[in-house]
Amino acid sequence: MDGSLTPKSIESLVEPDRVHRLCYTDEDIFQREMEKIHETVWIYVGHKSQVKEPGDYYTVQVGRQLLFMVRGADDKIRVFYNRCPHRGAMLCSSRSGNAGRRFRCSYHAWMFDFDGSVASIPALNGYEGTRFNKDDPDAQLKPAARVDDYRGFYFVSLKEDGPDLDSFLGGAKLSLDQLVDRAPEGDVEVVGDCFRMIQKSNWKIFLENQLDVSHPSATHESTGVATWKIERAMEKRTGQKAPLSYSFLSAFKMPIEDWRMFETVGHPQGHCMLQGYMGLRPQDPDTLEYEGLIKKAYGEERGEEILSTDLHHVLVYPCLSVQPPLQQLRAIRPLGPDRTLTEIWHFRLKGAPEPIYRRALDYYYLVNSPSTMVNADDLHNFWKCHEGLRRDGGDWVSLHRNAGQDRIEDGVQYSAPDTMSEMPLRSMMQAWKHYMTQGD
Numbered sequence: 001m002d003g004s005l006t007p008k009s010i011e012s013l014v015e016p017d018r019v020h021r022l023c024y025t026d027e028d029i030f031q032r033e034m035e036k037i038h039e040t041v042w043i044y045v046g047h048k049s050q051v052k053e054p055g056d057y058y059t060v061q062v063g064r065q066l067l068f069m070v071r072g073a074d075d076k077i078r079v080f081y082n083r084c085p086h087r088g089a090m091l092c093s094s095r096s097g098n099a100g101r102r103f104r105c106s107y108h109a110w111m112f113d114f115d116g117s118v119a120s121i122p123a124l125n126g127y128e129g130t131r132f133n134k135d136d137p138d139a140q141l142k143p144a145a146r147v148d149d150y151r152g153f154y155f156v157s158l159k160e161d162g163p164d165l166d167s168f169l170g171g172a173k174l175s176l177d178q179l180v181d182r183a184p185e186g187d188v189e190v191v192g193d194c195f196r197m198i199q200k201s202n203w204k205i206f207l208e209n210q211l212d213v214s215h216p217s218a219t220h221e222s223t224g225v226a227t228w229k230i231e232r233a234m235e236k237r238t239g240q241k242a243p244l245s246y247s248f249l250s251a252f253k254m255p256i257e258d259w260r261m262f263e264t265v266g267h268p269q270g271h272c273m274l275q276g277y278m279g280l281r282p283q284d285p286d287t288l289e290y291e292g293l294i295k296k297a298y299g300e301e302r303g304e305e306i307l308s309t310d311l312h313h314v315l316v317y318p319c320l321s322v323q324p325p326l327q328q329l330r331a332i333r334p335l336g337p338d339r340t341l342t343e344i345w346h347f348r349l350k351g352a353p354e355p356i357y358r359r360a361l362d363y364y365y366l367v368n369s370p371s372t373m374v375n376a377d378d379l380h381n382f383w384k385c386h387e388g389l390r391r392d393g394g395d396w397v398s399l400h401r402n403a404g405q406d407r408i409e410d411g412v413q414y415s416a417p418d419t420m421s422e423m424p425l426r427s428m429m430q431a432w433k434h435y436m437t438q439g440d
């Protein structure tokens, strides 16, 4: 675009069943997305277990801003801009760590408490007779405008106004509820650090792919067929069923048409869900032991409710892709119109037997890690889409599949039954249009 973006010009790029390619490739649009979406709505920062001890900090990028979260001596987790108020140096240059008793800026040794207040400045008398005031807000670390958590998952909004976290998450809260409630002790913790991957494509291409049910059996067919052959050969040789983890990959052999059995849901904030796909309730001793622990912890009825919720994938727009039954989530950090960082996090369910953790770890390595064939195929598609979209050859991206046939109730959209509706993609772009045209 020529820098003259208006709500009207933005609206013209998003039709009910197709989207203009500039939404994915244009630099001005990207800058506006950062301002109107990523630096406005609630964005995931990290989990409480990333900063376990006082002084633990973890850095993160939200929109174009560099922030960090830190646990204080009072156990409270706060989020600040990663910028020293003296001359602007980043305060935390490591990705994460423990600051000891205070933060010390490496440039001129200003010290800061974990509540953000400046604790000491060397040779402070040099400021006598100047306009500088140590108590002035400009001399303290700048906090994120709003910080809140939902069950230990911390989010920030860089704007003072707007819905609170609870209302923003709305129906998508179920994804985090499921992640936590599946732990017999009702709590989870991250395992190690995350995998980080930079995709050479727009951030929306990644989100759209997560609930694009017509792609897995096409894109991942070779992986599915190869694994299926090995699985069968193994079963023939041993006379026993192959380990469950093989099915994580051989599932991609499923005919494309069979993906019609899964329902997708689109919420007005842009959050989307894919239900079904992975019951993960085989009757092996490990699973039975785990189910027993859940029912003991929550009671028969509530325990069964937790275990039978088959929610494969939830997008918390615009920043998270959560897979509750597999204890993982991916955070999306746009770096530019054509560069997107994803962080792939894996969680341990407190109180669950080790094999349940191992099962999820297998999925983490086999399907979501940077080294899997599954992910490699996806990344290749994302790059190809971006390369195609940033050149001539057609202006529109088709989202027509089952357009106009989805059910809408109280603003929530449900994919037409027995279809591979592209509703989640349409729903996200309608939310995108809403955010992008607000406040002008």
Ligand code: FES
Binding pocket: 084, 085, 086, 087, 088, 089, 105, 106, 107, 108, 109, 110
């Ligand atoms: S820039 Fe941090 S103390 Fe000078």
Ligand SMILES: [Fe+2]
Binding pocket: 209, 215, 216, 219, 220, 374, 378
């Ligand atoms: Fe995929």
